[in-house]
Amino acid sequence: MISYFLILLLMLCAHDFLPPTRAQLVPTIEKLALAQNGRTILYELESKISHMTPGNNGKRTTVASYRGQTLSRHSQLHLQKARLNTNSLIYGVHGILIVVGWGTLLPIGAIIARFFKWKQWFWCHVLCQTLGYIVGTIGWCIGIWLRTLSKHYLSKLQLALTIITFTIINLQILSVLTMRSNKEGGYRKWWNIWHHAIGYAAIGMVVVSILAGISTEKEAEILMKAYTVIIGVLIVVAVPLQMFRFKSTIKKQFMRMTTSLRRSQSI
Template sequence: MKFLNMPSFHVYFILIFAAASSSSLFRLSVNAHSHSTVCGDEGTSYMNDGRITQCRRLDALGAEFGWNYHNVIRNKSEKTVDVFFRAPFQSGWVAWGVNPGRRAEMVGTRALIAFKSSNGSLELLPFNITGDTKRGCRLQSSPIEVGFKVRNITNLAGYLSMFVRLDFPSTSDYNLSRLNHVWQIGEHVINQEPLMHRTTIQNFDCRETVDLTSGHSQSALHHRQHLRKVHGVLNIIGWGTILPLAIIVARYFKSFPFKSERWFRIHVPGQVMAYVIGTIGWAIGISLGNSSKNYTFTTHRILGITLFGVATLQMLAIWLRPKRNDDYRKYWHIYHHFLGYSLFSLIAVNIFQGISILSPAEKWKWAYVGILSCLGFIALVLEIITWTFFLFPKTQGIKSRNGADSK
């Protein structure tokens, strides 16, 4: 196996890292630019018919929102807006509403919630969303001060759409140049009572402030969503790819079965690179968590902090590892190896936890499964070779001697 000692070995490592990094960044770029601001066929048909004048896709749950602001007050006390809303629907309920408060949030929203009634027909009812609702109390239909008239409600091709005419009171609470609107999807309805929706991050992102007179939206979600993607990609590259590659180098190329004098010069820079990239991703995640007042993903946060702490301990080995002639060097090796393998397991679990929270396209999950599969295959092949050398260390030598004796 002398060919593994050749100088080009570290080139192969760099190429593997570059391929994994480029692939992940490409997926991020595609995902970041795949968002369309144009509504689907149904919303487009509403625009073509003149029923709405503007329509666009929203940032969460695959919803669409269109409107037609009638810039003529029909009477002195009302402002009229036609609203089109569309969201994925299989069963349960779909909601859209406005919040007269200072912020776009669930509590205080006057919502219109659509669902299938017991006889199979579609029904739309008004609801006041209060703090009690957020605490898990029953949500029952109640009158709202915004007048509404249902023009059309349909359930086609896995989407539920509603087209309603709203009459807003002429008060400062409903400023159509700065209207807070909220939308949501739930999976269960019992006796006209919508039950709690999921608690994924997309469900918490269903809110923004929009100017119905110009179409401009005011939302910090675009920036936050970008940071989440950067957080995920950096962690997959740093913790999830480079670090296990550096572990593989130390495990199989230190002395047995393949000896390479360059293993330490690859292992340590690889670990440092993984630590730096992973720490940047971790810091972004901590910042996102601290700025999220409405939700906390406790398990993911605890795993991330634990992961960073263990990784920091591993990095201290660069300066604090015992010298070769120290008596406790072998015990330190056991500790260092055990901590490294535990760290990798923790990383894999937390990356899948993060993917579950973000709920991105399935390709994200399968991309990381592919990375793990490649790493696992490499480790398995090298492990088989290691055990072969360990169990049959002298096979080559015995065959050579037998051949010489027979002569």
Template structure:
């Protein structure tokens, strides 16, 4: 085994002059400066210099890969979280609104342009994540907060594929959302359904110089092309707030934005750790280890990749628990169950390393079987749960397509390496008389 390179002990002062400012004076340079800041400080956290292009020792290779992975995670996290906002949404009709609000519950968003002198408000209400027939509604309550007295815009897709959109004054808790005129004028009312998202457009004629409104939004099942009763717990009884049409602030904006950020942080952390790094670590252990020149570098890479994935995955798992506590009444049973099972199996894998027998121990074979079986199970469940997370979070299609592309590319690499390593091992058997099968040699899952 190659001797590991000595641990470098330089302090942060070595790079003091090269550190970029955290924030630049212009918004155009803010993100690039922040990315540089993250990369430099990831180096300090990992107690190593910025990686060089070539390394001569396995430990240098491990440190370099660890630094690159850490930078990639932080930058991806920042990019995705900053990208997922109502400000970045582009309507298919190319309509542009001057303000928007990420509503705190029910995966909803409000866009609007308001002229206080005339009281005219052009609005677009978006509700995402609609996988089954459901109605959506957005309303203003001129009389107070809550459902009763609200003036609603209702929309849903009928069984023939056409959209039904109309106005409905809500006069009681047992409303059937019947059609009716509102207490203020409504024009240009329309609705669209695409990519599991309903968008309601309208122009409202509010009293002049109105600045603050009480808004309510809701969803529920569609039964026989008519709105059914919505849930009476959880997010469905919390979806209301006061909105300032001029400033864009609402009574729950801070909470809403925090919750939305937590959702995307949860998704990014788990997609990268469980969905990408874990499978990559298995590929390293199974295929890279076959090459004699990669020993023991493959071991360091495998351990670094899997350990990093586990740590990041645990953080993502904890954010999921926090989101669960913040969202009473919202049930994602399958996603949550798989997540708990993943955490349990991965933790078991980590703990079992302390009990790993030596290579020549009679129980090593059984430990290898256990380690590989649990490892493959974790990979399958990880990828499955990432896709369930996409269905729940309903981000832009490009993120799901990007993940599919990564997994597909990894699958192609695995197929090519599987063929190549079998050929390589068969040749070795012929030349050396080794009777071990390919799966019994170096290159199998496990360490």
């Protein structure tokens, strides 16, 4: 009886160690075939992609290199966008500085000197002209620097207008620093005529130069509208004051003429 159980136990253990039959090997062979077919399909797909993508001087481009080229192109696009944003920011700063300095503060200083003759008018005039000159000159230097980087930034006409404007403004500054004399000086009358003429010419050239520069920039619509409003406000303030000044001047001259006639008749 015991020998019978030993024989049965040996048969069960031998079943585990025997080699697999053909029926047991079929699923394993099918799995290996599917894996091999998958590798073949991936290899063919990689070769097709490598032939479809442009190579580097006839060299074969793999999927990894194609991904690298795509990433490099994306990085270049991001870099170009960053450069464009930086350039547009610099262009905006250049325009704003010139509009605020030359286009706003210089005319305000001229209006103060002509129409508001209170005790401290001279120092307010000097403050506006000095700040306007410094701020506008910084913007002008930025524009010239941008012109050296790209010849398409400013046209020849705009460049000529800005140079003429800068020259006239500097002539005005030099005449104030070197030629201005006391009221008792012999040529103070001629200096006043020169000062007024050059000042008005400088303001006119500033307005023309700014409008010519803004009108050619597609991204300067907001600045164009803002400067149009500034010019409108300055005109609305200056024209009535000039009319009032002209009226008071005619009235004073009429009073002088009447007094001189009365004196001549009394004699």
